[in-house]
Amino acid sequence: MTARIIDGKAFAAGLRARLAARVPSFVEKTGRAPGLAVVLVGEDPASQVYVRSKHKATVEAGMQSFEHRLPAETSQQALLDLVAALNADDSVDGILVQLPLPPHIDDKAVLAAIDPAKDVDGFHVVNAGRLAVGEEALVPCTPLGSLMLLQDALGDLSGLHAVVIGRSNIVGKPMAQLLLQQSCTVTIAHSRTKDLPGIVRLADIVVAAVGRAEMVRGDWIKPGATVIDVGINRVPGAEPGKTKLVGDCAYDECAAVAGAITPVPGGVGPMTIACLLRNTLVAAHRRAGLSDPEGL
């Protein structure tokens, strides 16, 4: 069998177009465009690339983008002061503080300072708790985008066994919550799991979010299973001095066995940015007292 390729890039482009189509009626009702503030502390080159693509996508969707670039030596208090100002700014619907932060800053304290209503990353404990108990929440973008791709590929997920590899607060745990909400049987596996290949072989759905390049091998995959590869690992490329991007799954091996699989790049990554805009539009509607935009 050769897996169907799940085209996250195309799905994300479609989602961004649907979002852009909803912006004019929001503007008409409120007199302003939804606004996303992105805060970058320091000059990490990968973070700069992500922040640039977020800005571009935000503007293309007709939303307002506020970029705040602070030097690496910015104090925690200065960052908290900026977050407080963004919380108070009515033109800002979403606040994203790019991670990782420099080591002298306590990221938990910063995330806790973001107004949960503007927490478009869904990282605040209030949103994590709301997701866990099934209340209206802002849901972390990478798991949300992964779920959208799964539902597009499989339709109803009810009763399927999903194995999530990785237990981070940003991906693994919220992914498991979303799959549980869809009535999957969910196993959360991680670096200490005994017989990880044996556990993964039980899965109808594999979500790989461990952050280790090409760790999941083809002979771990049940024939026909759907594989969502969340990993983004930069490794040495074919030519010396060049790098390339690979996922947490050994792509060629897994694609030979799976029913469907996301590539890296072009899979989950573009969905993360599209879902950030989706969350910004949703947050803007809720803050304005409007009902959630439908069909997103």
Ligand SMILES: Nc1nc(=O)c2c([nH]1)NC[C@@H]1CN(c3ccc(C(=O)N[C@@H](CCC(=O)O)C(=O)O)cc3)C=[N+]21
């Ligand atoms: N507060 C916060 N929220 C985040 O959502 C967040 C963050 N911090 N810190 C960094 C990670 C990483 N991240 C990605 C977003 C898009 C792609 C993406 O579009 N990737 C493309 C390729 C990009 C490339 O070529 O480098 C793809 O997979 O096709 C990747 C990674 C969001 N992050």
